[in-house]
Structures are given as structure tokens and as C-alpha cells.
Amino acid sequence: MDKLRVGVIGVGGHGRNRHLVPYRRLEDVELVAVADVNQDTARKVGEEFGVAHYVDYKEMLDKEKPDLVSVVTPTGLHARIASDALKAGADVLVDKPAGANLREVMELFNLSREVRKRVMVGYWSRFSPALSYVLSLARDGALGQVYHVSASIVRRRGIPGLPTFIDKSLNGGRGALLDIGCYVIDNALAPLGFPPPRSVSGAIYSKIGVRREEVPLNWGSWDPSKFDLEDYAVALVKFDRFTMSLEVGWAANVSHQGEVTLVRILGDEGGVEMRGTEAITDVTFHGVQAGHVVDVKPHLKKADLPFEMVREFVSSVREGRDPSPNLRESLILHAVIDGIYNSAEEGKEVTLTSLSG
Ligand SMILES: NC(=O)c1ccc[n+]([C@@H]2O[C@H](COP(=O)([O-])OP(=O)(O)OC[C@H]3O[C@@H](n4cnc5c(N)ncnc54)[C@H](O)[C@@H]3O)[C@@H](O)[C@H]2O)c1
Secondary structure, three states: OEEEEEEEEOOOHHHHHHHHOOOOHOOOEEEEEOOOOOHHHHHHHHHHHHOOEEEEEEEHHHHOOOOEEEEOOOHHHHHHHHHHHHHHOOEEEEEEOOOOOOOOHHHHHHHOOOOOOEEEEEEEEOOHHHHHHHHHHOOOOOOOOEEEEEEEEEEOOOOOEOHHHHHHHHHHHOHHHHHHHHHHHHHHHHOOOOOOOOOOOOOEEOOOOHHHHHEEEEEHHHHHHOOOOOOOEEEEEEEEOOOOEEEEEEEEOOOOEEEEEEEEEEOEEEEEEEEOOOOOEEEEEEEEEEEEEEEOOOOOOOHHHHHHHHHHHHHHHHOOOOOOOOHHHHHHHHHHHHHHHHHHHHOOOOOOEOOOO
């Protein structure tokens, strides 16, 4: 079996640790090159992994002609670079979120169909054993009819004051909702099969990032007088068969330390409570058995989530099937996110009609 040749574009923290390191463990792929606009990073990481390094990713695509490409640059560049990689003939693993907005993700989806190449979206959190347990419960009907989901991901103090996340020319022009809200929406909607949302009522706030005294309490550094991203967002999203309430915060005056995700899925037969950070690490099923109210807490398997993500990408290409997480799911996810921004801007509930199912 020929080895699949891999190139990774954007080899900062996440590109190195959660893409290159897992690829290196797979026997049927060969890492051939890395590309990063930061010459020092490109050289250092290229040398560490013993592969060619480029500053210009287009030159890398042209010269190396990789079969598989990971895109792990800042979010605002994901869709453009992923499109270039598709056009160069590669199957693509683009990190989360797939693009800055629904339009970008739709264009990427259409292009992938046109060139008949796969795009997987890098929600490594999807490979959580706790989430797999919930997916199985939902598939087996243990939840009954789901009528409400409440989903929250809130950091007490975690504004990432680093260019990748805070510079609007890099981050897709948005704040906490796009950056970490995408995880909790993915975690919440995966068990429910990503049905199309019908309407959204949302609000966004910039309350902590604008305060000078907050800079040393968060991550990195930024100019609070120029902070114009949301650090907190809330919404109520309506689907045909259930509602979803959402809370997302880079920073908020809450009790817990660090970042906490809490997702509750309420069904008429059973419910689940999931906890974690970006990935769900803990889950309990609540229901009724033999006339008693019960709590079921599984002993979860261990898993290396980024490794499972990369392995799924490579397997999907080998087996000629759609990967998961994929762009069809991301269309729904970005429709929700864009809907919240639009509703916040218009100050009223917005109806979503562009995705029918
Ligand atoms: N899944 C996760 O848990 C997780 C965690 C962190 C980041 N991420 C995502 O991964 C992406 C990268 O985040 P990070 O933490 O690694 O950031 P980072 O700043 O450490 O790395 C980004 C790298 O991209 C490079 N880059 C920028 N523009 C480029 C271009 N045009 N061509 C090639 N390289 C370019 C930068 O020089 C940098 O080395 C972001 O989209 C982020 O949302 C995901």
C-alpha cells in the first residue's frame, strides 16, 4: 500500500501538537512538508519532524503535491487555504471552525463537491468517549423525544490576547462565539444529527475585554481600548423538534476556575449531563428504570482524541467515504453562529431559511 503524503499548513501550537504528532504515529502516511509564514517556526518544526519546510504554502502545494493537507492557521484563513489545497488536488483536514462564516463554509462545501475531494473539520472533541456514549444513547432511543438542549462553555478569565485569536485580520473578525462557541454547538448537536435551525434570538457582549485592569488576569495581551470582539454571547435557537439555549464566554464573573462546558440534553425518556472543557470528559445519564429514578455513570474508555481525529481523516480517504466531523455538519453549526450574530445586530429574533435539511 502506497503511503499517503501529508503536508501541514500552520505549525504553531495546535498544528504541531494535534496534527503533526498524531500523523507521525500512523504507519500508512508519510509527512513530507510543513508551511508557516513565520520562517523560524517553519524551519524549527520542519527540522524537528525531518521534512521540507516552506514559508509560502502555495509553493509547498505546488512542489510537494501532498495527497493530504492539514490547515491549522488562524481561523480567518482556514477556508481560503483549504480551498487552495483542494484545488491542488489534496483531501483536507481543516481545523475548527471550518471558516469565518456560513458563506465561506458553503463555498468550501461546494468546491469539495466540485473537485470530488474530502474535507474533514478538526473537531478533535468529537472523538471523546463520553460524547460517543451519548451518541449511542441517542441512536438507541434511550433519550426518547429530545425537547431541549442547554449548552454552555464559559471561561472565568480566558480572553486569548494573542494575534491568532484577537487580530480581526486573522481570527475571522469574531470573538468567543466563533472561537469556542463552535465546540459546544458541535458537542450539543452531534447526538441530535445536526438538524437545520429555524430561528435564533441572540445577544453578544464586550464587557471584560474592554477593561484595562483585566489584561493581566487573562491570557496573552491586548489593547483594551481597541477591543471590539464579543467576550460573551447567549442565544435561544429553535429547531423543528427541540430548542437549544446557549451560553459562551471567553470571560465572565462566574464561580468556576478555567473553562467549563456543561451540556444538558433533555428527552422525555432520559436525559444526559455532559461536562468538560472543549471536549466532554464526564457524562451521566438520568432516567427511570424499574420504577426508580436512576443516574448511570459509565466507566469511560481512554482515548487520544487528536490521534483519533487524524486517524479518522486518513481512514476516510483510504476507504473513499465521507469523514466525520464534516462540512455538512459545519453548515448547520455556522448557520446557528451567523444567526446569533445577525440577531444580536438586528436586536430581534431572526428566521433561518437558507438550510432546509
Ligand atoms: N482544537 C483545539 O483545541 C484548538 C486549540 C487551539 C487552536 N485551535 C485552532 O487551530 C488554529 C491555530 O491555532 P494555534 O493555537 O495553533 O495558533 P498559533 O498562533 O500557535 O499557530 C498558528 C500558526 O499559523 C501560522 N500562519 C499564519 N498565517 C499563515 C499562512 N498564511 N500560511 C501559513 N501559516 C500561517 C502562524 O505563523 C502560526 O505559526 C486556530 O484556528 C484555532 O482555532 C484549535
